[in-house]
Amino acid sequence: xxxxxxxxxxxxxxxxxxxxxxxxxxxxxxxxxxxxxxxxxxxxxxxxxxxxxxxxxxxxxxxxxxxxxxxxxxxxxxxxxxxxxxxxxxxxxxxxxxxxxxxxxxxxxxxx
Amino acid sequence: xxxxxxxxxxxxxxxxxxxxxxxxxxxxxxxxxxxxxxxxxxxxxxxxxxxxxxxxxxxxxxxxxxxxxxxxxxxxxxxxxxxxxxxxxxxxxxxxxxxxxxxxxxxxxxxxxxxxxxxxxxxxxxxxxxxxxxxxxxxxxxxxxxxxxxxxxxxxxxxxxxxxxxxxxxxxxxxxxxxxxxxxxxxxxxxxxxxxxxxxxxxxxxxxxxxxxxxxxxxxxxxxxxxxxxxxxxxxxxxxxxxxxxxxxxxxxxxxxxxxxxxxxxxxxxxxxxxxxxxxxxxxxxxxxxxxxxxxxxxxxxxxxxxxxxxxxxxxxxxxxxxxxxxxxxxxxxxxxxxxxxxxxxxxxxxxxxxxxxxxxxxxxxxxxxxxxxxxxxxxxxxxxxxxxxxxxxxxxxxxxxxxxxxxxxxxxxxxxxxxxxxxxxxxxxxxxxxxxxxxxxxxxxxxxxxxxxxxxxxxxxxxxxxxxxxxxxxxxxxxxxxxxxxxxxxxxxxxxxxxxxxxxxxxxxxxxxxxxxxxxxxxxxxxxxxxxxxxxxxxxxxxxxxxxxxxxxxxxxxxxxxxxxxxxxxxxxxxxxxxxxxxxxxxxxxxxxxxxxxxxxxxxxxxxxxxxxxxxxxxxxxxxxxxxxxxxxxxxxxxxxxxxxxxxxxxxxxxxxxxxxxxxxxxxxxxxxxxxxxxxxxxxxxxxxxxxxxxxxxxxxxxxxxxxxxxxxxxxxxxxxxxxxxxxxxxxxxxxxxxxxxxxxxxxxxxxxxxxxxxxxxxxxxxxxxxxxxxxxxxxxxxxxxxxxxxxxxxxxxxxxxxxxxxxxxxxxxx
Numbered sequence: 059x060x061x062x063x064x065x066x067x068x069x070x071x072x073x074x075x076x077x078x079x080x081x082x083x084x085x086x087x088x089x090x091x092x093x094x095x096x097x098x099x100x101x102x103x104x105x106x107x108x109x110x111x112x113x114x115x116x117x118x119x120x121x122x123x124x125x126x127x128x129x130x131x132x133x134x135x136x137x138x139x140x141x142x143x144x145x146x147x148x149x150x151x152x153x154x155x156x157x158x159x160x161x162x163x164x165x166x167x168x169x170x
Numbered sequence: 171x172x173x174x175x176x177x178x179x180x181x182x183x184x185x186x187x188x189x190x191x192x193x194x195x196x197x198x199x200x201x202x203x204x205x206x207x208x209x210x211x212x213x214x215x216x217x218x219x220x221x222x223x224x225x226x227x228x229x230x231x232x233x234x235x236x237x238x239x240x241x242x243x244x245x246x247x248x249x250x251x252x253x254x255x256x257x258x259x260x261x262x263x264x265x266x267x268x269x270x271x272x273x274x275x276x277x278x279x280x281x282x283x284x285x286x287x288x289x290x291x292x293x294x295x296x297x298x299x300x301x302x303x304x305x306x307x308x309x310x311x312x313x314x315x316x317x318x319x320x321x322x323x324x325x326x327x328x329x330x331x332x333x334x335x336x337x338x339x340x341x342x343x344x345x346x347x348x349x350x351x352x353x354x355x356x357x358x359x360x361x362x363x364x365x366x367x368x369x370x371x372x373x374x375x376x377x378x379x380x381x382x383x384x385x386x387x388x389x390x391x392x393x394x395x396x397x398x399x400x401x402x403x404x405x406x407x408x409x410x411x412x413x414x415x416x417x418x419x420x421x422x423x424x425x426x427x428x429x430x431x432x433x434x435x436x437x438x439x440x441x442x443x444x445x446x447x448x449x450x451x452x453x454x455x456x457x458x459x460x461x462x463x464x465x466x467x468x469x470x471x472x473x474x475x476x477x478x479x480x481x482x483x484x485x486x487x488x489x490x491x492x493x494x495x496x497x498x499x500x501x502x503x504x505x506x507x508x509x510x511x512x513x514x515x516x517x518x519x520x521x522x523x524x525x526x527x528x529x530x531x532x533x534x535x536x537x538x539x540x541x542x543x544x545x546x547x548x549x550x551x552x553x554x555x556x557x558x559x560x561x562x563x564x565x566x567x568x569x570x571x572x573x574x575x576x577x578x579x580x581x582x583x584x585x586x587x588x589x590x591x592x593x594x595x596x597x598x599x600x601x602x603x604x605x606x607x608x609x610x611x612x613x614x615x616x617x618x619x620x621x622x623x624x625x626x627x628x629x630x631x632x633x634x635x636x637x638x639x640x641x642x643x644x645x646x647x648x649x650x651x652x653x654x655x656x657x658x659x660x661x662x663x664x665x666x667x668x669x670x671x672x673x674x675x676x677x678x679x680x681x682x683x684x685x686x687x688x689x690x691x692x693x694x695x696x697x698x699x700x701x702x703x704x705x706x707x708x709x710x711x712x713x714x715x716x717x718x719x720x721x722x723x724x725x726x727x728x729x730x731x732x733x734x735x736x737x738x739x740x741x742x743x744x745x746x747x748x749x750x751x752x753x754x755x756x757x758x759x760x761x762x763x764x765x766x767x768x769x770x771x772x773x774x775x776x777x778x779x780x781x782x783x784x785x786x787x788x789x790x791x792x793x794x795x796x797x798x799x800x801x802x803x804x805x806x807x808x809x810x811x812x813x814x815x816x817x818x819x820x821x822x823x824x825x826x827x828x829x830x831x832x833x834x835x836x837x838x839x840x841x842x843x844x845x846x847x848x849x850x851x852x853x854x855x856x857x858x859x860x861x862x863x864x865x866x867x868x869x870x871x872x873x874x875x876x877x878x879x880x881x882x883x884x885x886x887x888x889x890x891x892x893x894x895x896x897x898x899x900x901x902x903x904x905x906x907x908x909x910x911x912x913x914x915x916x917x918x919x920x921x922x923x924x925x926x927x928x929x930x931x932x933x934x935x936x937x938x939x940x941x942x943x944x945x946x947x948x949x950x951x952x953x954x955x956x957x958x959x960x961x962x963x964x965x966x967x968x969x970x971x972x973x974x975x976x977x978x979x980x981x982x983x984x985x986x
Contacts, residue, residue, distance in 0.1 A: 121692035
């Protein structure tokens with residue numbers, strides 16, 4: 059069973075906004091879409107795209123600010139002609155709190 | 171032997187459970203029913219019709235005093251249970267009476283959530299939960315000129331607002347989110363709902379944070395928002411949600427989480443205590459809808475009489491209705507991987523329909539304005555029916571299977587006859603349609619007969635649509651370049667329709683202009699946002715989320731994710747104090763690169779995002795503001811030293827450059843806008859490749875426009891020569907405004923001029939002096955709202971703080 063860690067209140071991310079979670083393994087972007095869904099993805103696809111939290115959101119997708127790649131927030135897959143995938147992490151909301159999978163933010167790389 | 175059953179709470183769950191119990195085994199239990207409210211079970215969902223006056227309270231009572239008597243229920247209404255003793259198997263009432271039980275049912279339901287704002291305990295602050303709340307609202311309607319504020323733009327809050335408005339109360343709804351009922355509706359339907367409520371005279375404030383409830387003599391007087399707005403009210407209704415009522419159970423030591431834990435048989439962690447309704451938690455779920463709760467009631471009754479039964483929380487579709495609004499929402503309409511949308515909009519009738527499809531099945535539906543087919547879709551959702559066969563015509567509903575495809579020109583067809591289509595020549599839709607009916611069957615014919623489209627030509631797309639609408643298949647539409655895949659309209663069409671139809675928000679524009687996607691894309695959102703900014707200064711609320719990151723955080727993103735910071739230096743002039751402050755900031759924030767830009771200012775490259783507000787604060791203290799080096803807007807005015815220092819200088823080019831930059835800084839435009847002022851034709855400021863350049867000569871000022879020195883290299887053309895500085899500034903502002911109002915997003919002036927023609931631009935800002943003045947006035951009016959230093963807002967007032975700091979930092983936590 060996945061352990062979850064509280065990272066903050068849902069009200070700290072505006073609709074169609076994004077915030078970062080800093081971890082020892084790199085930054086994770088937390089997105090909150092217009093429909094209120096919350097997603098967690100790696101901020102960068104190394105050498106290709108990112109920082110994704112700076113992109114423009116539309117539907118359940120985000121457009122990378124650097125090279126206009128479009129990523130599906132649920133799967134992390136690049137859309138259209140571009141090929142690539144950013145890691146996604148388990149995330150959920152309970153009442154007003156946002157909870158992220160503990161392995162996503164744990165210090166140890168070996169936990170994977 | 172008859173056992174003793176005590177029930178705490180006589181809500182809808184308990185009422186239904188009793189019915190099932192008496193059906194199965196009328197004499198198995200001796201029942202005592204406690205209720206905190208001084209009455210028995212009524213249909214709480216029907217309080218809204220009671221508030222609006224459609225029903226009386228008696229009509230919504232489901233269990234009368236006679237019913238309880240016939241079924242031998244001992245009622246203790248208006249009495250609370252203070253304590254449960256599980257070992258002794260007794261409950262203690264609030265007046266200290268002790269009753270023993272064999273089985274106990276906790277049906278305490280939920281409590282309205284009251285935001286602990288200062289003043290929440292004032293007289294006149296109520297929830298919307300029971301008959302007392304309803305009666306308080308009804309009696310407010312009898313007070314002349316009464317005012318109420320409702321906090322919460324969800325279903326309950328809007329029901330309260332609609333009911334109060336029907337009773338003649340002036341109502342303001344305050345909602346923290348960006349659109350109403352965000353859990354059930356998407357942005358587009360939320361927009362239409364808001365519009366309908368406004369028509370009913372209800373004021374709606376979205377994205378509004380409540381700060382404090384103000385009172386006078388212990389009674390509510392007004393609600394204060396955190397932007398300083400005060401909303402006077404005689405009654406404040408808080409309808410922001412409910413929380414399972416679990417205190418009694420938790421104090422008795424039962425297992426609880428968000429609700430009271432129950433198993434599939436509705437038994438709590440104590441085998442003699444059962445629970446159901448809004449107070450329980452089953453497999454992690456809590457409940458607010460009546461359908462699953464009625465299922466629980468069935469199971470609970472069976473468990474009581476020893477029959478095997480298990481509660482399964484079925485994924486039921488839900489539908490809802492707000493008093494007087496034609497609104498329907500069912501199932502799950504959140505977007506997710508593998509889901510597709512079918513969207514239908516009819517701007518003329520204010521209709522919006524959206525179906526969410528997954529694996530050839532409808533999983534969700536949102537409708538507004540025409541919900542006649544709601545139940546049909548609801549059935550398809552519930553039955554998980556395969557819709558692949560009728561997918562093309564599905565959205566038209568059961569009556570239209572095999573109907574015709576959507577009309578991309580609906581938005582144009584819906585325009586009122588007197589809408590001005592051609593702004594240059596003042597030609598209305600009716601005049602163009604008349605010309606077409608008189609035999610003008612091509613764009614050129616319409617131009618010749620009505621003059622529409624014969625000047626700048628930016629309305630030709632709409633004229634083409636009118637030809638199509640009027641002539642039908644006889645007219646072949648010319649290919650036009652659409653904004654993006656979300657619409658069939660061109661940039662020119664969209665700009666004109668935003669003004670003609672007075673569209674003042676992005677969701678409104680998407681609805682009224684028949685957008686094909688629910689909320690656009692990264693191409694159309696920034697364009698729409700700019701068109702709103704340009705068309706409605708002072709009215710439109712800029713949507714940062716529709717801006718590219720540079721304009722959202724007011725700095726230029728670099729390839730490593732750091733940012734560059736360029737303070738404004740009017741006319742390229744700086745001072746030792748400014749330079750010292752820049753140097754100090756560069757030291758303090760470890761800026762790796764300091765570069766002099768081509769626009770005569772200084773660029774600090776490599777600043778970390780979270781340092782931006784702090785570095786801006788330091789620069790601001792030295793009197794500097796944002797140079798907007800990231801903006802599709804006014805960038806720089808480059809100058810030479812002019813007659814002040816140069817032996818060739820004919821005029822004070824530096825001084826003129828500063829005056830123009832003072833007038834223009836802060837303005838947004840379709841693309842970046844760069845200027846230069848040279849003091850003589852030697853042109854040291856390189857004015858002849860700028861969007862607008864001025865070359866000073868002995869007899870005055872040559873104003874040059876449409877240069878480029880980027881992907882395209884293009885020399886400016888002479889717009890006009892004027893005699894005075896004042897005229898030079900007025901012409902510059904008028905030209906900039908004409909470009910701001912007319913060009914398509916991301917077109918530099920040279921592209922726009924190539925489309926509309928330099929002669930037309932000259933007519934507008936050179937020949938027609940009245941028009942020149944009007945353009946300049948509109949520019950100055952707009953500047954009143956946009957000449958606000960965005961750095962100061964963020965560095966000193968904390969605007970958009972969420973953009974600059976991480977929500978959580980686990981690298982620091984571990985290091986401590």
